[in-house]
Amino acid sequence: MAILYDQRPFKTRVKESLADDFKVKAIQTAQDVFYAKRKALVDQVPEWEEFREEAAEIRDHVLKNLDYYLNQFAENAEKAGAHVHFATDAKEANEYVMEVVRAKNAKMVVKGKTMVSEEISLNEALMNNGVEVNETDLAEFILQTADWNPPSHIVVPALHFERNRIRQVFHDKLGYNGTEDPEEMTRFVRKRIRDRFLRADIGFTGCNFAVAETGTITIVSNEGNGRMSSSMPKTMICLMGMERLVPDFAALDVMMEMLVRSSVGAKISNYYSMITGPAKPGECDGPEELHIIIVDNGRSNILGGEFESMLRCIRCGACMNICPVYRHITGHAYGSIYPGPMGAVLTPLLVGYEKAGDLPYASTLCGECWEHCPVKIPLHELLLKHRVNIADKAHLRPAAEEAIFKTVATVFGNSFLFDYGTKLGAIGMKLMSKNGVMADWTKLLPVVGGWTKAKDMGTLKLKKFRDVYAEYEAKKRK
Amino acid sequence: MDEAKRKAFFHRISHVLGRSEIPNYVAPYAYQKGPQGKMYADMTQEQIIDMFKVECEKVGTKYIVTDEASLAGTILNEIQERGGGKVIYPCTEEVEQYGLKDAFATVGEDVAHFVQWDPAKGRQANIDEAKVAEIGITFPILGIAETATVIQPSMQESGRSIGLLPLTHIAVLRTDSIVPRMTQSMALLADAYRENPADFPSNVVHISGPSNTADIELVRVVGVHGPINVTFILVE
Numbered sequence: 001m002a003i004l005y006d007q008r009p010f011k012t013r014v015k016e017s018l019a020d021d022f023k024v025k026a027i028q029t030a031q032d033v034f035y036a037k038r039k040a041l042v043d044q045v046p047e048w049e050e051f052r053e054e055a056a057e058i059r060d061h062v063l064k065n066l067d068y069y070l071n072q073f074a075e076n077a078e079k080a081g082a083h084v085h086f087a088t089d090a091k092e093a094n095e096y097v098m099e100v101v102r103a104k105n106a107k108m109v110v111k112g113k114t115m116v117s118e119e120i121s122l123n124e125a126l127m128n129n130g131v132e133v134n135e136t137d138l139a140e141f142i143l144q145t146a147d148w149n150p151p152s153h154i155v156v157p158a159l160h161f162e163r164n165r166i167r168q169v170f171h172d173k174l175g176y177n178g179t180e181d182p183e184e185m186t187r188f189v190r191k192r193i194r195d196r197f198l199r200a201d202i203g204f205t206g207c208n209f210a211v212a213e214t215g216t217i218t219i220v221s222n223e224g225n226g227r228m229s230s231s232m233p234k235t236m237i238c239l240m241g242m243e244r245l246v247p248d249f250a251a252l253d254v255m256m257e258m259l260v261r262s263s264v265g266a267k268i269s270n271y272y273s274m275i276t277g278p279a280k281p282g283e284c285d286g287p288e289e290l291h292i293i294i295v296d297n298g299r300s301n302i303l304g305g306e307f308e309s310m311l312r313c314i315r316c317g318a319c320m321n322i323c324p325v326y327r328h329i330t331g332h333a334y335g336s337i338y339p340g341p342m343g344a345v346l347t348p349l350l351v352g353y354e355k356a357g358d359l360p361y362a363s364t365l366c367g368e369c370w371e372h373c374p375v376k377i378p379l380h381e382l383l384l385k386h387r388v389n390i391a392d393k394a395h396l397r398p399a400a401e402e403a404i405f406k407t408v409a410t411v412f413g414n415s416f417l418f419d420y421g422t423k424l425g426a427i428g429m430k431l432m433s434k435n436g437v438m439a440d441w442t443k444l445l446p447v448v449g450g451w452t453k454a455k456d457m458g459t460l461k462l463k464k465f466r467d468v469y470a471e472y473e474a475k476k477r478k
Numbered sequence: 479m480d481e482a483k484r485k486a487f488f489h490r491i492s493h494v495l496g497r498s499e500i501p502n503y504v505a506p507y508a509y510q511k512g513p514q515g516k517m518y519a520d521m522t523q524e525q526i527i528d529m530f531k532v533e534c535e536k537v538g539t540k541y542i543v544t545d546e547a548s549l550a551g552t553i554l555n556e557i558q559e560r561g562g563g564k565v566i567y568p569c570t571e572e573v574e575q576y577g578l579k580d581a582f583a584t585v586g587e588d589v590a591h592f593v594q595w596d597p598a599k600g601r602q603a604n605i606d607e608a609k610v611a612e613i614g615i616t617f618p619i620l621g622i623a624e625t626a627t628v629i630q631p632s633m634q635e636s637g638r639s640i641g642l643l644p645l646t647h648i649a650v651l652r653t654d655s656i657v658p659r660m661t662q663s664m665a666l667l668a669d670a671y672r673e674n675p676a677d678f679p680s681n682v683v684h685i686s687g688p689s690n691t692a693d694i695e696l697v698r699v700v701g702v703h704g705p706i707n708v709t710f711i712l713v714e
Contacts, residue, residue, distance in 0.1 A: 026695070033696055047513035054512030061507045067491040067500045074484075079675065085480070086487040138702055139693035156693055163695055182694040190702055197703070198609060214671050214678065224642065224689035224704025231638040231681070232605070242491075247507050249664040249671070254512055256660060264692075267533075268625040271704065272684035274667075279680050282597050282634040284604040286681055296487065304494035 001118045003351050005150045006335035010358035017333040023152065023160040027330045030159055034321040037265025038372075045261075055258045056376040058251050059312035062212075062243075066303065069212040069245045070294070076215030080277025082290040086242075090120035093295050097122060097237060100291055101131060104235050106201035108132040110193070112219065112229040113140065114206030115154070115315060116239040116295050118337045119350075122204070123148070134196045136225035141189055142166055145173050152331035154339065155263055155317040160330070193225075203229035203287065207240035208314070209255055210292075213248040216276040217292060220259065220269045227271050236278070236287035242294050243303075243311040255314065258374035262318040298350045307382055310345050312375040317342075319369035319379055325362050334359060341369035341379045345386065353390055360386035419466075426460035433459045518624075518658035526623045527653045527712070533626035534710065539687045541626075541710040543653075549713055550581035553615065553648065556709055560646045562590040563612030568636035569594055572617045572650070597634045608639035614705075615648045616641045618685070620663045621656035621710075627686040628710060629663055631679035638681055647705040649685065652713050 006013055017023065042048050062069050074084045087093035093116075100106075109131055111117065123133050135144040139158035143149045146169045151157030158166075163180045170176035170185060174192070178184045197203075205226055207217045217238050219226035230236055246255060252274075260266050279286030302311055320326045320340025331339035336347040336356065344359040360383045369379040390396045411417045432442050437456040443449045451457050492499055509515070518526070534541045544552040557565055565582075573579060573594075582592040593607045608614065616636060618628035628649045632638045641647045657663050671678045689704030700706060 030696060047517070050511055050513045054509065054514075057511055058507055064495065065501065065504045067488050067495060067497075068504045070491065071488065071500050076675075080678075080680075086484050088483075088487060088490075092483075136703065137693070138691045142693070156696070158693055159696070161694075163697075166694060182697040183699045185694065186691060186699045186702055193703065198605070213668075214675070222689070223691045223693075223702035225702070227638070227642055227683060228703050231642060249668040250509060250661075251507070253514055253660040253664045254509075257514070268627060268684070268686045270686050270689055272686075274682040274684075275680065276671075276678050276682075277680050279632070280634070283632060283637065283680065284595070284597055284599075284601045284634075285608075285637040285639045286632060294487075296490070300490045300494055303491065304496070 001123070001148065001150065001337055002121050003119055003338070003347060004336055004355055006332070007355075008335070010333070010335070010362075013335050014329045014333045017330045018328065020160070020330075022162055023330050023332070024328065026159045027152065028327055030153065030156060031321050031327055034263075034265050034317075038261060038318070038321070039265075041261050041265055041267060051254060051257055052374060052376050055254050055374055056312060058246060058254060059314075059375050060309075062245050062247065063303065063308060063311050066243065066245070069247060070242060072212040073210055073215055073245055074294070076213065077217075077277065077292055078215070080215045082215065082277050082292050085291065085293045087293055087295045087297070089297050090295075093120045093239070093293050093297070094122060094125040096291070096293050098125065098129060100235065100237060101126070101129065101202065104201055104289075106131060106235070108134070108196065108200055109202040109204060110134045110136050110196050110200040110225075110229050110233065111140075112203070112205040112221065112226040113137045114204060114239050115337065116206060116241055116297075117204060119297055120239075120295065122239070134193065134200070136193050136197070136223075136229060138186060138189055138223060141193065142169070145169050150332060151337065152339070153317065154315060154320065154331075154343075160332070197228045197232045200233045202235045202237055203233035205229050205236065205238050207238050207244055207292075208259065209246050209252060210240055210244050211247075211249060211252065211274075212245055214276055216249075216274050218252065219273045219275070220256075220271070221273075222270045224271055227273055230273055230275055231286055234287060235289045235291070237291045237293065238275075239293050239295060242296050242299055259314050259316050262372070262374040263316040302349050306385055307345070307349055309377050310342075310349065310382060312377050313342055313346070314375060315342075316374060318372045318374060322368045322372045324364060324366065324368070329362065334362065341383070342377070345377075345379055345382045348386055353386075353393065353396055357386075357390050357396055360384075360390070422460060422464065423462070426462045426464075429459035430462070514659065514661040517661070521658060523654065523656075526658050527656055529623040529658070530621055530626055530653075530656050530712075533623065537626060537687050539626055539708055539710060541712055543712045543714065545714045546576065549576045549650070549711070550578055552711055553578065553650070554581060554585060556648055556711065557585075557590050557613055560613055560648075560707060560709070564591045564593065564607075564610060565613040565615065566593045566595060566608050566611040566640050566644065567615040568617065568640060569596060570617055570633070570635045595635065595637055595640060604637060605639055605643075608637070608643045611644040613646045613648060614640040614642075614644040615650065617650050619655060620666065621651045621653075622658075622660055622663050622684070623656050624659050625686050626710075627660075627684050629667075630683050630685060632681035632683075633679060638683070641683075641685065642704055645701075645705060646707040646709070647685070647688075648709045648711060650711045650713060
């Protein structure tokens with residue numbers, strides 16, 4: 001899957017998402033559950049704000065010295081025996097992967113959760129080269145089995161699938177004959193993937209945090225697929241975004257405090273693996289060869305600029321668990337593997353305004369995302385910055401906008417025109433209204449319909465405040 | 479070729495950060511904002527151990543308290559409790575220290591069948607044993623009270639597979655190795671690394687209960703890819 005997996009217009013995607021009752025309800029339930037669990041835990045930590053400060057500072061400290069820490073990480077990972085590659089873009093990253101695939105004559109691979117692999121369309125690259133790919137995160141396995149259906153959430157990507165639909169997909173594609181009980185279906189997947197883990201030529205993982213001082217990569221998981229992918233296959237490939245660094249082990253304490261609580265409202269994940277180099281001589285499991293591919297893919301364009309704070313992001317999903325817009329339009333309306341507020345900021349930075357310029361408008365700018373962000377990214381301000389940038393670029397604006405704003409400027413700048421215009425507007429709205437609000441049929445009108453479809457819109461009064469005030473002043477003078 | 483690519487990669491980063499090359503030194507981050515160093519500072523070891531137990535109960539992880547002398551018996555009981563079958567255990571020094579081999583020898587084949595991890599047999603033979611074992615026993619080096627977590631390093635004598643492939647994982651933890659938070663465990667791991675980087679374990683996993691998921695309609699299901707049952711045996 002590429003960063004943008006749905007190229008249709010934003011409004012089409014939104015309409016389609018809004019019409020899917022199960023999906024909208026599933027996202028709303030997830031938001032409510034994660035919100036309540038997170039809140040209960042955060043309320044127990046009176047020092048939460050101090051933790052946020054520290055977490056944000058650690059991330060900024062790393063970003064300001066990214067060349068230093070990245071170099072330190074690479075040196076120490078290599079000392080521990082890992083092969084470290086640097087990939088400028090998706091193409092280079094996939095080339096490195098294919099080099100390893102060819103060297104190992106790999107036919108079948110297993111994958112733990114990695115967002116970078118989605119960014120670079122790794123699955124497509126592998127499959128085009130005849131390699132069998134197995135997603136091992138339960139949700140991603142469901143999506144893969146359903147013909148690579150796109151994810152609707154960054155942490156729980158298959159939320160939009162009802163259990164009976166999952167059963168049907170398993171039945172049709174894998175010959176599953178059990179019930180729609182989540183436990184029974186999970187056991188079925190366990191058995192099937194267990195076999196793949198044990199036979200796979202290569203295990204792929206992502207990286208939550210990489211430690212510069214020790215060359216360690218770390219993986220958070222609940223299901224154990226991260227542990228399996230990094231323990232059973234003889235060759236392991238870790239894909240990491242180049243900004244995913246912390247200075248030392250002490251920082252992992254702070255980051256884990258923030259990540260798991262913010263993400264799913266738990267104190268810690270079931271498993272947290274720290275991997276420093278391949279297996280040592282004499283060890284009887286674990287990867288004999290470890291490749292770490294560090295991916296830029298547009299990140300260096302963000303570094304040092306007005307959007308740099310976006311690179312603090314630790315991919316917890318707290319912003320989408322609170323966002324009122326995400327709550328209604330769901331992950332699929334964003335059309336990006338990075339949905340929600342963080343996705344609306346990050347996606348245009350990675351693919352450009354031409355392709356994702358609509359996303360920064362998928363926000364009320366209420367700022368809840370920023371308040372819930374464990375590394376204090378001012379997401380609402382960054383969304384506004386995007387809008388300003390887009391407004392500054394004439395070719396990105398709708399053609400009619402310029403004419404409309406010119407007219408508005410003329411009318412608002414002239415008291416006679418303003419008075420006359422608003423009176424005329426009030427008369428017009430009265431004609432289109434019923435019981436004081438705009439009539440139903442106005443939903444069909446262009447422009448006006450944009451407002452009246454979603455809410456009751458009151459009409460302008462014929463007698464305005466300025467008229468009342470003038471009468472009051474006149475009376476006072478008498 | 480690769481070297482040139484790497485140089486270009488770093489040059490681009492240094493350039494946007496406003497410098498021409500990678501700095502030789504960066505003052506370490508000072509950790510002054512966060513409260514982590516002060517948290518639980520007044521607790522006694524006893525209170526810390528209690529916190530570990532309370533957290534186990536909160537998340538539903540089974541724990542059993544025992545002492546060195548009764549450990550072998552406690553392990554055997556728990557093996558029976560979990561249904562017996564094939565049991566795999568490491569060849570670390572704890573096995574000798576607690577006299578486990580002798581205790582295992584007293585158990586009939588109909589109850590449990592014991593296999594020891596043996597580096598001399600090589601990769602495939604060990605994994606083949608672990609993948610069909612019902613129970614795996616390991617000896618974590620540290621525990622974290624705040625989250626009821628045990629920390630398990632991999633080594634020649636104790637492979638990753640033992641605590642990962644079997645249905646049940648029994649982890650034997652000394653209570654004096656329990657620390658309040660990840661703050662302390664990370665500091666200890668950092669000390670170990672600094673003392674001898676080459677000896678640092680290739681894999682250190684934090685384990686906080688059985689494998690689970692909520693990927694289908696947010697319904698919690700225990701046992702996805704890792705063990706379905708976990709028991710912590712706390713040795714006083």
